[in-house]
Amino acid sequence: MARRNLNDLLAFVTIAREGSFTRAAAQLGVTQSALSQTMRALEDRLAIRLLTRTTRSVSPTEAGERLLKAIGHRFDDIEAELEALTVLRDKPAGTVRITCGDLVLRTILLPKLTPLLHAYPDIEIEFDVNYGFRDIVADRFDAGVRLGESIDQDMIAVPIGPPLRMAAVASPDYLASRQAPAKPEDLVSHRCINLRLPTYGGLYVWEFERRGRPLNVHVEGQLTFNTSPPIVEAALDGMGIAFLPEDEVSPYLQQGRLVRLLEDWCPPFPGYYLYYPSRRQPSPAFSLVLEALKLKQVRS
Structure with a gap:
């Protein structure tokens, strides 16, 4: 035949x-x-x-x-087996595809993976910067990065970053003629900068918590964006109050260009996790990437 x-x-x-x-x-x-x-x-x-x-x-x-x-799936199996053969090489090789957001790419992934790429020149990493929830199996990614609370249960999830905090911030110019909010409910009388969620299309509801008491607030304002960088710029320009991960605004808080609000209503929460399918056998290249990204435990 x-x-x-x-x-x-x-x-x-x-x-x-x-x-x-x-x-x-x-x-x-x-x-x-x-x-x-x-x-x-x-x-x-x-x-x-x-x-x-x-x-x-x-x-x-x-x-x-x-x-x-x-x-x-048979082509996927063949590709996985071919990648697995790289373990027999002197040095692992292959391409690892990761979907993630731009903030975690800049603050965690690139700093941790750059030394790996120098040590293993035959390993290549492709990053897909995407704010939606990609189906990593259907889209043939090796892994994705999300906040821990949003990962499906059938995935293996590995912490790669410390706990995070949200921060409500505004510029001194915006607050010059307004009374700063003393509690989250006060935000309804302020101009706030909204974020439209890329996955479901709805507006992000600002989530606060104090002494175990959660409180969600639907805010309003003149501006809505679907990514965070323009939200930061709008807040710096005095266009309203923004609500973003602390890491995105900390440089401007240190410079005094933004002022933090409602800090006691923003407790820490689990940070970023690398997740990948439990049924997929990791390639040698992916195993090295995973090891480089794992959050190292600090011994006391």
Whole structure:
């Protein structure tokens, strides 16, 4: 029996997962026209339509879904086995893909992983800066980084950073003509800078706690952003009160450009965790990344 070239099946799996010929072509390193020809040849050979194409997206047909479920994980298994073979090399090699936010990338991931990259030049790390909750299995990431309280239970979660605190802040100019809030309920009479959550699209409800008593406040204001850097800028410009992780505003608090408010209502909470699927065998490269990121226990 003649052996089949599996490149066309790999092309199909990549297109179905990406939902785009453009993104799939970039991932596979081929032109979009060549990828389209490969898919037409595969569908002609099987005499069945595998993909539904529209002007905006590509999605599997019923037959395509069946094929994707049958073979998609097999390519993942092959890739994992090939990566596992790097343990037999003098030095581990391979690519580790991590999805994360920009703050944790700057403050934790890059500082901890830069020495590793110098020590192991054959290891590559790809960072996907994303504020939504990516499906790391479907999107073929090795790991993701989130706050501990938001990680699914079927994932292995490893702490990589210290506890965090939120900080309500405003500029001295904003507070010059207003009385600072004495309790979270006072925020309803202030201009606040809102954050729209990227995953569900709703506005973030400001969460406070004091002596075990939680209190959530729905705030209002003229500005809403879906990322934190412009919120910091708006607060510095006197446009209202912001509510962000302490690390994002601490330099401006030290410089006196921002003033902290309601500090006794902002207790510490679990910080960032690296999470990855429990059923996936880590590659040697990923194991080194994991070890470099683990929060080291301080011995007394």
